[in-house]
Amino acid sequence: MLTLQTPATSKPVPSFRLGLTGGIGSGKSTVAQRLAERGAAVIDADQISRSLTAAGGAALPAIAQQFGADLIQADGALNRARMRELVFAQADARQKLEAIVHPLIAEQTQARVRQAISEGCRLIVHDIPLLVESGHWCSQLDAVLVVDCRESTQIERVMARSGLSREAVQAIIAAQASREQRQAAADWLLYNDEAMSLEALHAYTDQIAAWFGL
Structure with a gap:
């Protein structure tokens, strides 16, 4: 599910700077890769x-x-x-x-x-895992896209891909901003939980790219 709030500007501006963030296991990197494929310049912190x-x-x-x-x-x-x-x-x-x-x-x-x-380039994407935690990015961005999912989904995804224990993943999540803090910072919220297929995630990401004419 993609929720669009009112971004910092109602229309795309030349070289729009979009902050992209999300907790570990949210699917943020998949979204970044898709935006890059559509022609965005992705800057990975x-x-x-x-x-x-x-x-x-x-x-x-x-x-x-x-x-x-x-x-x-x-x-x-x-x-x-x-x-x-x-x-x-x-x-x-x-x-x-x-x-x-x-x-x-x-x-x-x-x-x-x-x-x-x-x-x-019409869209510059700043891929920043700790965007909310850093506190100094807002003035440099035109809008923020948060990729979100339930904590239980984060844990299962990270355990499956990395082999880390449940406790280790929970410790990483605890050290990051909460879901509520990221949601509060979002202009656009892309909800990527376990029911979301890769094809659907790409389709929602393509909607964002299309807003910039990509």
Whole structure:
């Protein structure tokens, strides 16, 4: 089911910036992929973050200086497992890491936005898993699309695809914004629960793309 509230503008504007978010297992990535297939420029915040901490990534020198060179693996990439342990063990480690990574993500995001605008792209989709949690995106977006489903559906989907335990998935969900918080932030709400087929999800996503002439 697709619910359309009144977006920030009643008609598509050149290079409309749409925030896309949803809890783990909601189907957000499937929606992003479909929008990309229809011609949207999809900017994936997680993908940018991963590239910054891959071998040769721009964030690595500052991370090594802040946390120690032992956080960098032999292949030159960030040791993600050790960083996760550090973030859990030290209360301020997450803030220090975000202070390094977030400005670089913003810099690369803006570069990709400028490129999409120069290419005349009608729809720029910002794929941001923690859009609601971040609190600073609203001023940069024209509207927000939330992909939503019940928590029980999230758990079953993530367990099936990742092999994580129910408790592990529940912990991830608990660390994210609640469904109610995401729904409150939504201009458009796409309800993608277990009864929704992939074909139906694509059809609803195509309705959104069509609104932009894609």
